[in-house]
Amino acid sequence: MLVAAFGAVGGGWLLATNLLGRYEIDAACDGLVPAGLVLALPESEGRITAPGDTLEVDGSGCGLFSDLAGDGSGRRYFFRAAAGTARTMGSNPEDPEAYLVARDLSSGRPGEADTPGPQPLGGPVDGVVTDAAVTVRLPCREGRLKGSPVKSLWAKAEIPRLRSDGPLTARDRHLLARTAVGTVNNLAERAHCGRGWEEPAEGLPADPPRSPQPAARAEGTCAFARPFAHRADFPERAFPAHADKAVSEERCLLGMGPERAGDLRYEAVHRGDYDRDFPAEPFWAALHTYYGDLADSVEFWDGDGSASAPRGTAGRGRTAVWWASSECRDGGHAVHTLSLDHLYAKSVTPAWARYFRAYVKDVAQRRGCDHLVFPGAEDFRPPKR
Numbered sequence: 001m002l003v004a005a006f007g008a009v010g011g012g013w014l015l016a017t018n019l020l021g022r023y024e025i026d027a028a029c030d031g032l033v034p035a036g037l038v039l040a041l042p043e044s045e046g047r048i049t050a051p052g053d054t055l056e057v058d059g060s061g062c063g064l065f066s067d068l069a070g071d072g073s074g075r076r077y078f079f080r081a082a083a084g085t086a087r088t089m090g091s092n093p094e095d096p097e098a099y100l101v102a103r104d105l106s107s108g109r110p111g112e113a114d115t116p117g118p119q120p121l122g123g124p125v126d127g128v129v130t131d132a133a134v135t136v137r138l139p140c141r142e143g144r145l146k147g148s149p150v151k152s153l154w155a156k157a158e159i160p161r162l163r164s165d166g167p168l169t170a171r172d173r174h175l176l177a178r179t180a181v182g183t184v185n186n187l188a189e190r191a192h193c194g195r196g197w198e199e200p201a202e203g204l205p206a207d208p209p210r211s212p213q214p215a216a217r218a219e220g221t222c223a224f225a226r227p228f229a230h231r232a233d234f235p236e237r238a239f240p241a242h243a244d245k246a247v248s249e250e251r252c253l254l255g256m257g258p259e260r261a262g263d264l265r266y267e268a269v270h271r272g273d274y275d276r277d278f279p280a281e282p283f284w285a286a287l288h289t290y291y292g293d294l295a296d297s298v299e300f301w302d303g304d305g306s307a308s309a310p311r312g313t314a315g316r317g318r319t320a321v322w323w324a325s326s327e328c329r330d331g332g333h334a335v336h337t338l339s340l341d342h343l344y345a346k347s348v349t350p351a352w353a354r355y356f357r358a359y360v361k362d363v364a365q366r367r368g369c370d371h372l373v374f375p376g377a378e379d380f381r382p383p384k385r
Contacts, residue, residue: 032183047067
């Protein structure tokens with residue numbers, strides 16, 4: 001009897017905690033995020049609370065705390081979600097992950113990346129997975145949200161990580177993928193978009209690679225780099241993503257270590273391209289391709305304001321950002337961008353006319369694109385001192 005009584009009390013406490021957790025998740029995340037999946041995530045034990053951040057479509061995301069997260073040492077931030085429409089998807093070629101490449105190359109641990117780059121989720125779902133988050137995108141041709149028409153929707157589910165936490169397990173990433181898909185499907189229902197994504201299959205999210213590849217053996221989105229890896233002015237390390245025809249955005253990040261970068265800087269100083277020598281730091285290059293609706297709104301910071309890279313055109317911004325365009329059978333149209341570290345651009349800008357063209361041609365071959373439009377040779381002239 002005593003055991004049964006304790007069991008009943010314990011079961012009632014767990015049930016009450018679960019119900020309260022679902023209430024907090026629904027309230028904080030606007031009823032869009034599947035509460036049951038959030039409660040299945042690691043570190044979700046105990047009482048769930050929201051710090052006041054609530055999910056607003058095209059606005060803020062929702063963050064959740066658990067008082068028994070991790071080793072049970074205290075209240076901890078364990079989950080975050082956000083959602084929106086195509087106009088807040090963020091088509092920006094100045095990718096901060098390129099700076100992570102630079103930090104890794106100067107860390108003395110060339111085999112370890114600060115963080116893996118985004119990889120395609122796989123299967124029919126248009127989405128990407130990192131070591132801590134999954135973002136998915138869903139076409140929505142006839143929908144309306146807040147009185148305005150929408151072309152596509154997106155949702156992101158994330159487990160905030162500390163460096164000491166280590167990578168997520170395959171199960172964790174699968175739960176995040178299901179959560180992101182469930183969130184975007186709930187938003188699609190609200191926007192009257194019709195059918196959403198099917199739930200991703202077990203084991204579907206790709207395992208993000210933990211280290212860069214030599215550019216001479218690069219695969220996937222960086223395969224174009226192989227013929228150039230022997231050149232002294234080309235980065236020797238590649239951070240590729242798996243090539244996947246389902247994604248609406250793909251990228252290749254390249255990094256040049258301090259030794260090779262130092263040689264280029266020395267030559268540039270003696271040519272007069274630099275006023276003075278600079279500390280030995282790595283160089284980086286980031287190449288992106290945006291398809292379909294994302295290609296309609298590619299923007300970048302251009303020195304003192306925002307500039308755009310319109311589809312169907314090609315050119316260069318005032319900073320070290322270039323773009324090209326193409327028409328693709330599976331994506332409608334595409335915008336391809338190149339961003340270079342500004343010191344790297346001073347050293348090798350003319351050479352990148354050839355490299356960028358090779359990247360775009362590689363994408364075009366993989367994705368069935370034609371009508372390629374490239375920046376002119378004058379767009380790759382070295383900047384004036």
